[in-house]
Amino acid sequence: AQSVTQLDSQVPVFEEAPVELRCNYSSSVSVYLFWYVQYPNQGLQLLLKYLSGSTLVESINGFEAEFNKSQTSFHLRKPSVHISDTAEYFCAVGRTSYDKVIFGPGTSLSVIP
Amino acid sequence: DAGVTQSPTHLIKTRGQQVTLRCSPKSGHDTVSWYQQALGQGPQFIFQYYEEEERQRGNFPDRFSGHQFPNYSSELNVNALLLGDSALYLCASSRTGTVRGTEAFFGQGTRLTVV
DSSP: OOEEEOSOSEEEEETTOOEEEOOEEEOSSOOEEEEEEEOTTOOEEEEEEEOSSOSEEEOTTSOEEEEETTTTEEEEEESSOOGGGOEEEEEEEESSSSSOOEEOOOEEEEEEO | OOOOEEEOSEEEEOTTOOEEEEEEOOTTOOEEEEEEEOTTSOOEEEEEEETTEEEEEOSOOTTEEEEEOTTSOEEEEEOSOOGGGOEEEEEEEEOOSSSSSOSOEEOOOEEEEEO
């Protein structure tokens, strides 16, 4: 079975400051890793994914995450946040890219002007 | 591409009633999964349909059932509604296979309120 831990339930950060949202996972098999973002009153949007290959993955809006197999982590980072990044962020794992996704409890990112 | 579409967007039901939620997958996707997201929590997997059959199921009672049609669209049915069934119900579609582009895309969800 797989599980996901997101160590911070809420992360307040000032605009243009860097941010890291932490994610650790547990699994007895190899997994695929995902970060999803949920804006208020909306569904989930895939932010980035690790399927194979390079351990550093990037999204189109400046976020990046690094897969660390030894530490079973997949932390999300952004060097400079914007007000529009305020949202709920979910780390997730799956056995395959199309399989059921196991989500963490989420981290609420609040960007302060 | 319309992406994953869900209907209705909001729904209010009375305890004990039955409800049906609908989902149309993204073009090219053949697999549909349903999730329940309670307020302030991460989504919880309910079940997944592929080739019109339930392929996987999470830890939900039999009151939760589903169906997938030949055009890959899907329905989620919940019987004997409880107050605790109030949540955002999310549909995700994906494509079963080994090539890139198979990962799940989510719809906007149906907000179910049970009173």
